[in-house]
Amino acid sequence: MTIRYDDQVAIVTGSGNGLGRSHALALAARGAKVVVNDLGGSVSGDGGSSDAAMETVAMIEAAGGEAIANGANVAKMDEVEAMVAQAVAKWGRVDILVNNAGILRDKSFVKMGMDDFKLVVDVHLMGSANCSKAVWALMREQGYGRIVMTTSSSGMYG
Numbered sequence: 001m002t003i004r005y006d007d008q009v010a011i012v013t014g015s016g017n018g019l020g021r022s023h024a025l026a027l028a029a030r031g032a033k034v035v036v037n038d039l040g041g042s043v044s045g046d047g048g049s050s051d052a053a054m055e056t057v058a059m060i061e062a063a064g065g066e067a068i069a070n071g072a073n074v075a076k077m078d079e080v081e082a083m084v085a086q087a088v089a090k091w092g093r094v095d096i097l098v099n100n101a102g103i104l105r106d107k108s109f110v111k112m113g114m115d116d117f118k119l120v121v122d123v124h125l126m127g128s129a130n131c132s133k134a135v136w137a138l139m140r141e142q143g144y145g146r147i148v149m150t151t152s153s154s155g156m157y158g
Helices: 018-029 052-063 078-090 114-144
Strands: 009-013 033-037 067-070 096-099 145-149
Touching: 009 018, 009 078, 009 114, 018 033, 018 052, 018 096, 033 052, 033 078, 052 067, 067 078, 078 114, 096 114, 114 145
Parallel strands: 009 033, 009 096, 033 067, 096 145
Antiparallel strands: none
């Protein structure tokens, strides 16, 4: 038995590459319409370009799926709310949220400055909270919704 997501709408943060892209492609392959969210920066969070998100969208469309790109910074609530509004305007609902966005600071906690630590918390923790908060009332109103949180092994090693 294959799980299908026909007519469901998914937002996948950090889906321009890596695990997020894999999530977006898998959901689309099973029928979900996907908002491909990626700030387009490097893994460190620097820079910005829609190229990675657009590439994921192109891959989904080439396989017969439906997707749109979004470059919202998940650490900024106003941008997250606009992303959710974009999904609702396009498809009328949001059924699935995959909180996957993250940035990399290739340092242990003891070597990391507090400015870098704040950026990590803003994206990983507050970004997930912002996205979850932005879809929560909508999912309750719909009577359905699923939120998936991803993380890395970094939390185990500090």
